[in-house]
Amino acid sequence: MKTVIFDLDDTLLCGDSEFKWAEFTVEKRFIDKELYIKKITEFEIDYRAGNMDFEAYCKFLLNPLIGKSIQEIKSLVNDFINQYKNILVDSLTYELLKKHENDQKIIASGSLNFIVEGFSDFFSIDTFFGTPLEIVDNKVTGNLADIPTFAEGKLSTMQKWSEKNNFLLEEATFYTDSINDLPLVKACKNSIIISPDAELEKYAKENSLEIIYR
Numbered sequence: 001m002k003t004v005i006f007d008l009d010d011t012l013l014c015g016d017s018e019f020k021w022a023e024f025t026v027e028k029r030f031i032d033k034e035l036y037i038k039k040i041t042e043f044e045i046d047y048r049a050g051n052m053d054f055e056a057y058c059k060f061l062l063n064p065l066i067g068k069s070i071q072e073i074k075s076l077v078n079d080f081i082n083q084y085k086n087i088l089v090d091s092l093t094y095e096l097l098k099k100h101e102n103d104q105k106i107i108a109s110g111s112l113n114f115i116v117e118g119f120s121d122f123f124s125i126d127t128f129f130g131t132p133l134e135i136v137d138n139k140v141t142g143n144l145a146d147i148p149t150f151a152e153g154k155l156s157t158m159q160k161w162s163e164k165n166n167f168l169l170e171e172a173t174f175y176t177d178s179i180n181d182l183p184l185v186k187a188c189k190n191s192i193i194i195s196p197d198a199e200l201e202k203y204a205k206e207n208s209l210e211i212i213y214r
Helices: 008-012 017-027 033-048 054-065 070-088 091-099 113-122 152-164 179-187 198-206
Strands: 003-006 104-112 127-131 133-136 139-144 173-176 192-194 210-212
Touching: 003 008, 008 017, 008 091, 008 104, 008 113, 008 173, 017 033, 017 054, 017 070, 017 104, 017 113, 033 054, 054 104, 054 139, 070 113, 104 113, 104 152, 113 127, 127 152, 152 179, 173 179, 179 198, 192 198, 198 210
Parallel strands: 003 104, 003 173, 104 127, 173 192, 192 210
Antiparallel strands: 133 139
């Protein structure tokens, strides 16, 4: 049985779940719309350029949730997925899941872990990693509990999992769209690239990696 690692946003999903989550929080009036548009535009520009302050981005998303319980968050995530699943899930999503239905599947995403957990449940994938938020007395504090699973942080997270499970990470198949995942792409010799950004597309072509375009 092979081990397959999926990045979530713009890879297994056909859009960015955290950006849509931010839209969802605007709809719920957790974030002021003008502030949301300004900040999310800035973060997206930095993300595409590969130099986003990821911790600041996560804290921006967490700020409206401060004081909410885990149960409240899970209920919101269920509502969010039901509302946005037809926007974020496409035919390639199901093609990839079907292709690897008999393999061990992992989602490794920089997105906040409650969002990653929601989609992992939706796709019946048992193992997932997302950026961990701090919970104190069953309530969101607005801080992170550990390093984001982003860029080198995602590689570090998967290395720790591999060591714990006596698995060679280089044997995994890793799907991603983003140059931010280059550290894990390099670690997994069977990386497959999904509709990549320009930098990752260049790297993939230079290194003869398979590219799938949506």
